[in-house]
Amino acid sequence: MKIAFVGCGYVFDIYMRARWGHPELQILGVFDIDAARLATVAKHYGLDTYPSYEALLADPEVQIVVNLTSIASHHGVIKRALEAGKHVYSEKPVTMEFERTRELFALAEARGVVLTGAPCNLYSDSIVTLWKAVGDGAVGKPVLIYAELDDNPAHLMHLEQVRSPTGAPFPYVEELSSGCTVEHAGYHLVWMCAVFGPALSVTAFSDTLVAHKTDTPLSPPDTPDLSVACLTFAGGVSARMTCSWVAPRDHSLRVIGEGGEIRVDNIFHDQSRVTLERFSRVSLAARKPYTLRSQPSLGRLFGVGGRRLPLVRRWKSHAVEAERGVGRSLKHKAVSWLRRREVYAQDKFLGIAEMARALREGRGQPMPSDFMIHINELALLIQNAGPAGTSVKPATTFAPLQRPDTVGGGPSAVDYARRPLFERLLQGPVKAAHG
Numbered sequence: 001m002k003i004a005f006v007g008c009g010y011v012f013d014i015y016m017r018a019r020w021g022h023p024e025l026q027i028l029g030v031f032d033i034d035a036a037r038l039a040t041v042a043k044h045y046g047l048d049t050y051p052s053y054e055a056l057l058a059d060p061e062v063q064i065v066v067n068l069t070s071i072a073s074h075h076g077v078i079k080r081a082l083e084a085g086k087h088v089y090s091e092k093p094v095t096m097e098f099e100r101t102r103e104l105f106a107l108a109e110a111r112g113v114v115l116t117g118a119p120c121n122l123y124s125d126s127i128v129t130l131w132k133a134v135g136d137g138a139v140g141k142p143v144l145i146y147a148e149l150d151d152n153p154a155h156l157m158h159l160e161q162v163r164s165p166t167g168a169p170f171p172y173v174e175e176l177s178s179g180c181t182v183e184h185a186g187y188h189l190v191w192m193c194a195v196f197g198p199a200l201s202v203t204a205f206s207d208t209l210v211a212h213k214t215d216t217p218l219s220p221p222d223t224p225d226l227s228v229a230c231l232t233f234a235g236g237v238s239a240r241m242t243c244s245w246v247a248p249r250d251h252s253l254r255v256i257g258e259g260g261e262i263r264v265d266n267i268f269h270d271q272s273r274v275t276l277e278r279f280s281r282v283s284l285a286a287r288k289p290y291t292l293r294s295q296p297s298l299g300r301l302f303g304v305g306g307r308r309l310p311l312v313r314r315w316k317s318h319a320v321e322a323e324r325g326v327g328r329s330l331k332h333k334a335v336s337w338l339r340r341r342e343v344y345a346q347d348k349f350l351g352i353a354e355m356a357r358a359l360r361e362g363r364g365q366p367m368p369s370d371f372m373i374h375i376n377e378l379a380l381l382i383q384n385a386g387p388a389g390t391s392v393k394p395a396t397t398f399a400p401l402q403r404p405d406t407v408g409g410g411p412s413a414v415d416y417a418r419r420p421l422f423e424r425l426l427q428g429p430v431k432a433a434h435g
Ligand SMILES: NC(=O)c1ccc[n+]([C@@H]2O[C@H](COP(=O)([O-])OP(=O)(O)OC[C@H]3O[C@@H](n4cnc5c(N)ncnc54)[C@H](O)[C@@H]3O)[C@@H](O)[C@H]2O)c1
Pocket: 006, 007, 008, 009, 010, 011, 012, 031, 032, 033, 034, 037, 053, 068, 069, 070, 071, 073, 077, 091, 092, 093, 168, 169, 170, 171, 174, 183
């Protein structure tokens, strides 16, 4: 499938990290209104450029336009691509105004083309592992989700100094002005909605806690840096999701069922550690003593935290496991390896690959328009909740999604629920002690 990129800023380099794993996606060319930036990426990655967006859209070979422009440009850029009869894959948020988002999806439908986009962590090994474990009944009936997206105190992170490998400055003004919820909530909302169905209610609160995050003026100056949302899903599950640029980094999530808990360590890592704990009286009681709580490795002997699940592998799992052609120095390669191992790893090309595969096979999109609209609505509702809070029923819904396919299927997650020795030995005494 033949694609072209519009917008070649900071996130473009993150896309390029996994490009090597998607040879079926041929990049015909790129365009950016920043001529210097366009020249830099064209030279670095050996890409052809278009002299204008008109020229990109006029290229009859281009099937998918990938929109990585600044959020303020999304509406115009997407609209023009749809009007030119192109399929569009867009970075999130589609737009910052729900009615404009709806308008774009209506336009795509009217033109008979696809509009879909990021985030694509729904297709990651970690989330598919989680989804499968829930489906296997590993935690019994799921009832509760705790989802965290604290991304460190922005005012202490020296965001002005952050650069991508090819020198694009991190767009901290846009990020802080558009807000942590609009930027990040989607990473949790996509999997929660995909696995547990549309949100039936949203009770949310958002506020600005740290007024001064940078000396550069922000517009608006007071976009919330905290949101807390409680959602109920059609599948009968309730969730509490927190997004902030105030608290130290925590990207974890927990799905708690009547019989256990699944934990994913980092929603920003496509191959994050996924653990399954099947609750027992021993593992629950072991959370009470201070020593076991403060020494996680001791707690594990008693079953606290459970066991690591083998990650389900998918058709593109390899793409995120290596990086080619972004930074070429030894230092970059070492940093890249360390980052992928320890901090985060995302294959942002995967969303385009899944979109293109569905188009090739003539089937519906894995993240169809009703789903995308719902996610956009939820993120905006939560961000705009304000300090007084809001409690609403979303106006949109979507038809159930299919779990992404896996390679080889794999054993049931329940098979990994063998309990550690201590936990098994103590089962009798703990039961006796509790009468
Ligand atoms: N920065 C991140 O870590 C990150 C991560 C995930 C997603 N995103 C999303 O990706 C998108 C881009 O983010 P970014 O960090 O690369 O921003 P950026 O500001 O670094 O890059 C945006 C690029 O788009 C170009 N551009 C703007 N309007 C244009 C137009 N009308 N036509 C052509 N080019 C245009 C700019 O010149 C710039 O080079 C945003 O939607 C953002 O939410 C960013």
